[in-house]
Amino acid sequence: MKFFLDTANLEEIKKIKSIGMMNGVTTNPSLIAKENIFNKNEIDAHYISICKLLNNEENLSAEVISTEYEDIINEGIKLSLLSPKIVIKVPMTINGIKSIKFFSKKKIRTNCTLVFSLGQAILVAKSGADYVSPFLGRLDDLSFNGLQLIKEIKEIYDNFKFKTKILAASIRNPIHIIECAKIGIDAITTPINVIYSLFNHPMTNIGLDKFLKDYRKKIK
Ligand code: E4P
Numbered sequence: 001m002k003f004f005l006d007t008a009n010l011e012e013i014k015k016i017k018s019i020g021m022m023n024g025v026t027t028n029p030s031l032i033a034k035e036n037i038f039n040k041n042e043i044d045a046h047y048i049s050i051c052k053l054l055n056n057e058e059n060l061s062a063e064v065i066s067t068e069y070e071d072i073i074n075e076g077i078k079l080s081l082l083s084p085k086i087v088i089k090v091p092m093t094i095n096g097i098k099s100i101k102f103f104s105k106k107k108i109r110t111n112c113t114l115v116f117s118l119g120q121a122i123l124v125a126k127s128g129a130d131y132v133s134p135f136l137g138r139l140d141d142l143s144f145n146g147l148q149l150i151k152e153i154k155e156i157y158d159n160f161k162f163k164t165k166i167l168a169a170s171i172r173n174p175i176h177i178i179e180c181a182k183i184g185i186d187a188i189t190t191p192i193n194v195i196y197s198l199f200n201h202p203m204t205n206i207g208l209d210k211f212l213k214d215y216r217k218k219i220k
Contacts, residue, residue: 001181004061004167004189008032008046012192013053025050026061026089026133026169026189028113044082051083061111061131061189063089064099072099080108087111087130092120097127104128111167116144121153125162133189136180137170146170147179154183174198 002023005016008031016022027050037046050060060083064075072095076088080103087109090096100110104127111131112124116139124132134153136146150168157164165186171177174197180188 001185002167002187003195004187005195006031006169006171006189006191008035008050010046010049010053013050016192016195017053021195022058023187024054024058024060026111026167028063028089029065032063047079047082047086051085054085056085059085059087059109061087061089061113061133063091063113067091067093067095069095069098072096073102076103076108076110089113089133090129092116092124097123100124100127100129113169116149118149118152118156121149122156125157125160125164129164131165131167131187133167133169135170136168136176137172139170140172147176147183150180150185151183154185 003021004024004026005013005022006026007013008027013025032043035046037043047060047062054060062079064072066072066075072090076099079086079088088103089111090099092112092114096112100112103110109130111133112129113133115121115124115132115134121132121134134149136150139146139149153166167187167189168180168185169189171188171190171194174194177188177190177198
C-alpha cells in the first residue's frame with residue numbers, strides 16, 4: 001500500500017521522506033495556494049523542487065487549473081515536461097475525462113481527482129487514467145459513507161481488471177487508512193498529521209517510559 005503525502009509544503013515532504021513513509025506527493029490548487037508562491041513560474045519551480053525530493057519510483061500529482069479541453073491538454077503537457085515524475089491531476093469532468101484519454105494515448109500519466117461516485121469511478125477507469133482519487137473525508141462530512149465507496153470501486157475494478165489504481169484521498173484520520181488497507185486498495189494520500197497519528201498509542205509511551213525507568217534505576 002503506497003503512502004502519498006497530501007501537501008505542497010517542502011518541509012513536510014522532507015520530514016515524512018526522512019522516516020521512509022512516503023511513496024509520493026499529491027497537491028491541489030488549494031494546497032499550492034497555502035505556500036509562499038505568487039505566480040505560474042514560481043509554481044513550476046516549486047513543482048521541480050518537490051520532484052527533486054522524490055526518487056524515480058515516487059511521483060508528484062500536479063493539478064491543472066484549466067477547465068476547457070484544449071487548455072487542459074496544453075497545461076498538462078507543460079506540467080509533464082517539468083519532470084518525468086509528474087502525474088497530471090485532472091478533475092472529473094467531461095473535458096477532464098476527454099483529456100485523460102488524450103494523455104493516456106501519449107503515455108502521460110494521470111490522476112483523476114474529485115471523484116465522489118461509482119459512476120464517475122467507472123468513467124475514470126475506462127478513460128485509462130493511472131489513478132482515481134475518490135474523496136473519502138468530504139463524503140463522510142456530508143454523511144455519505146466514503147469507505148463504502150472505496151470498497152465498491154475496488155469490487156468493480158477487480159471485476160474488470162481495470163489497471164487504474166485507487167488512491168484514496170481526503171483522508172481525515174488513521175481509521176480511514178486502516179480501513180483502506182483492509183479493503184486492499186493501492187494507495188492513500190494523507191495530510192502529515194494523520195501519518196503521525198498512525199504512530200501513536202498511549203501504551204507504547206507508558207511501556208517505553210517504564211522500560212527506561214527500570215533500566216536506569218539499576219544500570220549506570
Ligand atoms: C486529493 O488528492 C486532494 O488533494 C485531497 O486529498 C483533498 O483533501 P481534503 O478534503 O482534506 O481537502
